[in-house]
Amino acid sequence: MVYMVRRLDALALLVLTAVLWGAFLIELYQHQLPCPLCLLQRVAFTMAGLGLLMNLRFGVRPAHYGVVILSSIAGLVAAGRQVLLHIVPGDPGFGEPFLGRHLYTWAALAFFGLLAYCGVALMLGFLRRNLSPRRFTFPEKFIAIAFLTIAMANLVSTLLECGLGPCVSGSFGYHWLWPIG
Amino acid sequence: MVLVLPFLTVLIAAWYIWKRRQRTATVWWLLTMVIYIIWFIYQSTNTLNLSF
Numbered sequence: 001m002v003y004m005v006r007r008l009d010a011l012a013l014l015v016l017t018a019v020l021w022g023a024f025l026i027e028l029y030q031h032q033l034p035c036p037l038c039l040l041q042r043v044a045f046t047m048a049g050l051g052l053l054m055n056l057r058f059g060v061r062p063a064h065y066g067v068v069i070l071s072s073i074a075g076l077v078a079a080g081r082q083v084l085l086h087i088v089p090g091d092p093g094f095g096e097p098f099l100g101r102h103l104y105t106w107a108a109l110a111f112f113g114l115l116a117y118c119g120v121a122l123m124l125g126f127l128r129r130n131l132s133p134r135r136f137t138f139p140e141k142f143i144a145i146a147f148l149t150i151a152m153a154n155l156v157s158t159l160l161e162c163g164l165g166p167c168v169s170g171s172f173g174y175h176w177l178w179p180i181g
Numbered sequence: 182m183v184l185v186l187p188f189l190t191v192l193i194a195a196w197y198i199w200k201r202r203q204r205t206a207t208v209w210w211l212l213t214m215v216i217y218i219i220w221f222i223y224q225s226t227n228t229l230n231l232s233f
Contacts, residue, residue: 047210
């Protein structure tokens with residue numbers, strides 16, 4: 001499975017490299033010079049690429065995915081900020097759209113995709129490791145019980161509020177306890 | 182502010198990966214991240230003289 005993830009990492013790095021080359025060629029051929037926020041997004045893509053490159057060079061490790069995840073979050077923050085800067089209706093946005101979206105919007109989607117990819121790769125790459133269950137320590141047990149309790153409480157309160165329906169009654173309350181009159 | 186700085190540090194990190202020096206590469210990646218965060222805060226909190 002690790003071997004397959006390694007191949008996927010190579011593919012992800014290829015896509016990421018194509019994204020960077022695409023932006024660079026648009027800069028050269030369409031004379032669409034990048035703004036400071038766009039440049040930061042290019043740095044973030046390159047930082048994320050480092051994590052994938054580490055996987056190819058040193059072997060698949062969670063720490064390398066950590067590099068990709070943190071870099072993608074940094075890039076998503078910059079791209080998301082740029083999307084929000086141009087979100088007002090009537091704002092033409094920065095630069096020419098590409099396939100119907102501006103480059104920073106594509107960048108935000110790409111960073112989101114990288115984060116999703118890391119989740120999948122971590123699940124696939126480390127499926128067979130640390131499988132043996134262990135006992136909770138006392139503080140861990142307390143935290144786990146608090147967690148399970150709030151999960152159950154949310155289940156019960158949602159059941160009481162929404163019943164088994166889609167929760168579209170329009171008036172919010174514990175209708176199973178006190179039905180609407 | 183030298184915006185080209187993170188481009189330099191990230192390239193150095195990539196170079197160290199190429200040279201199989203993982204720890205050094207990670208340190209350079211970390212440095213790039215720190216510069217990135219500083220640059221982003223600068224971009225977000227200062228009035229920039231931009232001409233679109």
